[in-house]
Amino acid sequence: MTDNNIYPIFDRMLSREDKEELLGQHSVMIWFTGLSGSGKSTIAIALERELHKRGLLCRILDGDNIRSGINNNLGFTEADRVENIRRIAEVSKLFLDTGIITIAAFISPNNDIREMAANIIGQDDFLEIYVSTPLSECERRDVKGLYAKARRGEIKNFTGISAPFEAPVHPALTLDTSVLSLEESVNKLLDLVLSKIQIKK
Numbered sequence: 001m002t003d004n005n006i007y008p009i010f011d012r013m014l015s016r017e018d019k020e021e022l023l024g025q026h027s028v029m030i031w032f033t034g035l036s037g038s039g040k041s042t043i044a045i046a047l048e049r050e051l052h053k054r055g056l057l058c059r060i061l062d063g064d065n066i067r068s069g070i071n072n073n074l075g076f077t078e079a080d081r082v083e084n085i086r087r088i089a090e091v092s093k094l095f096l097d098t099g100i101i102t103i104a105a106f107i108s109p110n111n112d113i114r115e116m117a118a119n120i121i122g123q124d125d126f127l128e129i130y131v132s133t134p135l136s137e138c139e140r141r142d143v144k145g146l147y148a149k150a151r152r153g154e155i156k157n158f159t160g161i162s163a164p165f166e167a168p169v170h171p172a173l174t175l176d177t178s179v180l181s182l183e184e185s186v187n188k189l190l191d192l193v194l195s196k197i198q199i200k201k
């Protein structure tokens with residue numbers, strides 16, 4: 001890309017393959033999508049612990065952490081959600097290129113937004129995991145009291161209440177935490193993920 005006088009130097013840096021060899025793992029993007037309270041963060045944290053125990057290096061990117069740091073200037077309009085996910089995908093790509101198994105837990109509420117993320121990251125590396133817990137169960141849990149606030153009209157554009165959520169069309173895996181235990185979800189994920197990250201010696 002030279003039309004804005006920018007000359008990336010990627011061809012002179014050590015490659016992703018060099019980093020993966022050093023770490024003894026292939027990197028992959030595990031992209032959770034689902035309503036607030038569906039279980040994205042809980043599953044992401046449990047999955048990271050299981051992978052870590054197996055000597056695999058991971059990085060979690062999670063909604064509230066990212067939104068109080070790099071994305072602290074963004075809200076929940078459609079445009080801000082797109083920018084939120086764009087930056088998260090670009091940051092994820094940096095981790096993937098460092099050979100790190102990268103786990104993102106964001107509502108990412110529609111197919112266009114997730115397609116954008118997959119295109120930034122690379123379709124082959126992108127595992128879309130739909131945490132499909134029904135709205136009624138997420139609202140019953142109301143972990144942060146946000147559904148009650150949204151119902152009272154105190155939060156605008158709240159996903160599932162006053163802003164849309166579009167289910168993925170072909171997720172790599174669907175996990176309904178109103179039916180599956182945390183352990184069952186993590187075991188399903190391990191089956192999927194471990195097959196993708198083994199380095200052939």
Ligand SMILES: Nc1ncnc2c1ncn2[C@@H]1O[C@H](COP(=O)(O)OS(=O)(=O)O)[C@@H](OP(=O)(O)O)[C@H]1O
Binds near residue numbers: 041064076
């Ligand atoms: N209006 C509105 N809609 C949805 N969510 C809201 C809203 N306002 C605040 N929150 C809190 O922000 C968390 C979702 O942020 P995300 O970055 O994952 O959202 S998005 O992907 O940009 O749609 C979400 O956290 P999670 O529960 O982790 O999903 C909420 O706690």
Ligand SMILES: Nc1ncnc2c1ncn2[C@@H]1O[C@H](COP(=O)(O)OP(=O)(O)O)[C@@H](O)[C@H]1O
Binds near residue numbers: 036039041042181182
């Ligand atoms: N089977 C389950 N799997 C995952 N989370 C569960 C399950 N059953 C109950 N929960 C609870 O549901 C809540 C999910 O919240 P969280 O992980 O923060 O969701 P999200 O990141 O999607 O907003 C947690 O309080 C968690 O303990």
